[in-house]
Amino acid sequence: MESTRPLLVIAVLMNLVLLGAAKPPHIIFIVADDLGWNDVGWNNDQMFTPNLDKMASRGVILNSSYVQPVCTPSRNCYMTGYYPFHTGLQHIAILPDRAGYMPTKFPTLPEKLKPLGYSNHMVGKWHLGFCNWNYTPTYRGFDSFMGFYNGKEDYYTRMIATGYDFRFNDSVYHPQEGEYSTNVITNRAIEIMDSVDPVNDQLYLYLPFQSVHVPLQVPERFENIYSNITTKDRRTYCGMVSALDEAVGNITSALRDRGFMDNALIVFTTDNGGPTYTYSNNLPLRGSKTTLWEGGTRGVAFVYSDNLLNKTGYTNNEMIHAVDWFPTLLKLAGGEPDAGIDGVNQWPTISSGAPSARSEFVYNIDEIFKNAGIRIGQYKLIEGSPGRYNNWTPLPPQTAPDWSNASFPEHQLFDLEADPTEHHDIANDHPDVVSKLLDRLNFHKATMVPANFPPANPASYPTNFGGNWSPGWC
Known part of the structure; x- marks a missing residue:
């Protein structure tokens, strides 16, 4: 037995060297909008979400993953690692005609990933301010952006209130007329994959889907899955969830076909609890989106990887908060977060089931x-x-x-x-x-900064920008 010990030590040292030299992974961060706790198959067997269910069951279901009561504050957490009450984004979502924004003094995750060699791309919903170009995605670390600045746009016309809201980088962009936005996001994500070398490049792909936020709109074939549901709006909402599931399945298949999944981590989370007033459901949790109850702040989430997780196929009940994704993903990419951020590195918890790195968090x-x-x-x-x-x-x-x-x-x-x-x-x-x-x-x-929630500003109106919601008014 003594003669085998040196060989064991050598093997351990070689593994440590290999781990130290391993390439940082591709990171695909998927955010669902307004997805309820009871609106996924692993919590409710009446929901048809086979692609999400498969990844969740083979990865790690995060059963105590906390988010903010509404979307802008959660997106702030993902992007900066700071609580919203430290950035001024603690009060509801940014409205189209108000000059709220994520302050530029807080570096974003893509800004921190860029010097590490990452190619950063975003497709979907920004909702972190757009009154000045400096607050928009391609000025905050993303190499490309396709999507919309606000929330709640029409899934087919890209209209919100009185203006059009869809961009490709800085330019107003019109996808094919009548194309459902979930498909637009999927197609663009696959296009990005074709522009990145999975072996020699590192990809950070941020996919904040519009789904399943109102307006309640979905192609009929998805609604028909739930023909047993008699309430029209609930049937439509559930169809939207299944459309999102298909989109995630198509994106995952494309990642696998192109070789990204050999070294990739997929994060899936909602931005807040489901709005029960628009036919989502959070049972057995109490409350809704916009509230401090668990139904508004405990979000469905999972992580999946073919080979980066040491422990898989289980439900992790350790406490994780939305601010933790910033340092966790940055450390995984080989970077170091700035001192003083609110998030903590949860990779040992997520990858191996270790106790959470936090015992406390602030809901808001x-x-x-x-x-x-x-x-x-x-x-x-x-x-x-x-x-x-x-x-x-x-x-x-x-x-x-x-x-x-x-x-x-x-x-x-x-x-x-x-x-x-x-x-x-x-x-x-x-x-x-x-x-x-x-x-x-x-x-x-005592550390809170005042909420940045200014009054409506008529300078924002789309009539000043050719019918489009556009930067350039603050």
Whole structure:
């Protein structure tokens, strides 16, 4: 036995050398828009999502992956690694006619990946500001951008409110008339793959899909999958989920056919919980998009890779927050995040099932809504109103009581290990825990910057830009 020990040591050292010399992986970061907890096949067997289900079951399902209550703040987290209350984007989403933006003093993930040799491409929804060219994707680290600046555009006409919103890099772009936007995003993603060498180049492909945000629109063949659903809008919404699933399947097949999957990591996440008021569903979680409840902030997510994950085929229950993707992916790419960011490197947790690198996170701090939330360990504290949608919303066509005007105590406390669906406020039973969490929340409040939520500006109107939503007015 003694004679084999030197050989074992040599083998371990050789593996360490090989790991140190391994090429950084291709990173494909896919964001679904407004996808509910109960709107994927691994949580609800009534949903038809075979491609997502397959990757989730063979990769790692992230069962405690937290996002922001709405989309702009979550996208800020992915892009900067900072909580929105540190960048001024904590209050709802950026509206088309308001000069909100992600401050340029915060480097973005593609800006940090660029010196590491990555080719950075984005297809889909930006929603991080566009009033000045300096706030748009190709000025924030992306080599190419195809998509739209705002949210909620028509899937066929690319119109939102009174203007057209679709770009190829800096130019207004009109895809083939009547082409569904999910297909536009898929086709462009495959086109990008054909421009990158999978062996000699590193690809960062950011795919923030429009799906499944309203307006509720989908080709009929997807809606027909759910012919058993009697509620038209729920049937359409579910069809949109299946259209997204097909798109992800086509993109994954293209990655595999072109050799990218030999060294690639796919991240899939939603940007917030499902908006139950537009026919998504978060059961058994409480609440909706826009709220601090788990239904608004605990997002469906998974990671998949053919060969980069040490432990696969299981559900990971460790705590992960949206700000963690920035340092996690940057470290995986061979870079180092700046000191002081809010995110932490979760690669050991994601790849091997190690304990989470965090025991605490802030749900949000919104001085305009006068609400906030924090979690430490198993406990969650909500300050102020959690939001307007506070029920455990059943699947349509059932109706649910309207809790939009419910009143709540100043502070609510929940034990998420014992009560993950937030039925029992235990604040009166545990004043010591409330005090501890409130102290930490106040610590974070002291670091908050004011929300960047200016009034509407008529200079933004599409009539000033040939009918298009365009930069150049702030």
